Amino acid sequence: MIIQTTLMIGHKGVDLHAETAGRVARRNLIGGEHLLALHRAEFHCFWQETGSDAPESVARMLSVGRFFNPNKHHYAHFELQGAESPWFFDAVAARGAQLPAAWPGTVVASDLPGENEILTALLGGPAPSGATSVDVCAYALGEEGPLLSGEIWRLTIDGSAKDPAAVAASLVEARSSREGLLVNPHMQGWRTALRV
Secondary structure, eight states: OEEEEEEEEEESSOOHHHHHHHHHHHHHSTTGGGEEEEEEEEEEEEEEETTSOOSSOHHHHHHSTTTOOTTTEEEEEEEEETOOSOGGGOTTTTEEEEOOTTTTOEEEEESSSSSTTHHHHHTTSOOOTTOEEEEEEEEETTOOSSOEEEEEEEEEEOTTOSOHHHHHHHHHBOOBTTBOOSBOTTTEEEEEEEEO
16 A cells, blocks of 8 residues: 655645636636636645655654745645545646546644634635635656655636636636636646536
8 A cells, every 4th residue: 555645735824826827828828817826835745655655754844944934834744544645746647637636635733723724724715605625636756755845736716617627727727818827738737626
């Protein structure tokens, strides 16, 4: 059995990268009028076989300023047992495929209150009634591990969009000056999850 450990880091205050990207998407991209909000968090994943030593330590990562600054960030540590082999490294399936259903897994620890909806709290809170959230994990292609770092973007799409997943896809993958912004398909892989 494989255990996937994920550390997510989210901003306590305004995330200027996400705010700027959201503004550009709404003003300039096809489908941008449906984007209600855009939030971002960093993720750092590693995998291990049950009973074997982990290649990294969440405790160490939380103590290193490169990953986490308690003055600026919230964190959540997740584990997913029985996970697939490191799916992030499959470059062929990495472009827009679905995230594993249970990802990121069960909350092990967080500085946010409660155990339920920690991922939602890290990514801007619950979507308004009638809206749909689409999560997109983007990461550099060609990584070989043992630690994979990337960004998870949560796009909140309004209820007037007939196909929220298609709207999100058009806002994510950079294809032209009016299509996509968050992922460079030549350099990055990404996987998505529709959160209804």
